[in-house]
Amino acid sequence: MRRITLFTILALIVLAGCKNEPKKAAPAKKPATAVVEEQKPDTTVVEEEPVVEEEPVVEAQPMVPDKYFLISGSFLEYSNAEKMQRNLANQGMNSQIIEREQGPNSDFYKVSYMGFNDWKEALSALENERSTPGKEGVWLLVRK
Numbered sequence: 225m226r227r228i229t230l231f232t233i234l235a236l237i238v239l240a241g242c243k244n245e246p247k248k249a250a251p252a253k254k255p256a257t258a259v260v261e262e263q264k265p266d267t268t269v270v271e272e273e274p275v276v277e278e279e280p281v282v283e284a285q286p287m288v289p290d291k292y293f294l295i296s297g298s299f300l301e302y303s304n305a306e307k308m309q310r311n312l313a314n315q316g317m318n319s320q321i322i323e324r325e326q327g328p329n330s331d332f333y334k335v336s337y338m339g340f341n342d343w344k345e346a347l348s349a350l351e352n353e354r355s356t357p358g359k360e361g362v363w364l365l366v367r368k
Contacts, residue, residue, distance in 0.1 A: 290339030292346035293322060293365040294353060298332040305333035312337045322365065334365055 296312065296319075299305040305321045312319035317337040324330040338353075340346035346364060353362045 289367075290341055291367050292340040292343060293334075293336035293367065294338040294346070294350060295322075295334045295363050295365050296337050296359075296361075297335045298329070299335070300332060302333050305335050308335045322367070336365065 297305070297308045299308070302321075309319045309321050312335065318339070319335060319337045320339075322334045322336055324332075324334075338349060340349065350362065350364050353359045
């Protein structure tokens, strides 16, 4: 009801002001714009079908756990292994602590910083690491 009254008043003002003067397009548009702004938005819900983008098919290769590890240190105390592991991780290496439940040297916590699935790749990396100054003591652990 308020809208109709407002629209009627605006129309009368526009018509009264335009009686003696030629019609101008600009003043006629302003009241129409005001009325459009006051209208309620259309509440009609239009359901759109979701756009499905096809992803490229990538064959999943099974995750094979590493079998060969370059070991930078071996410790009786777990806290010492943790310190070295944090130090290697801070240097950006994927370091982990390896424990053996049984067998020789099962009392030691080994700290690795590189892991490999391929024997030749592991040996090549071992040779490269041992030739680096300060890493002469690096050794290879084979997990069975």
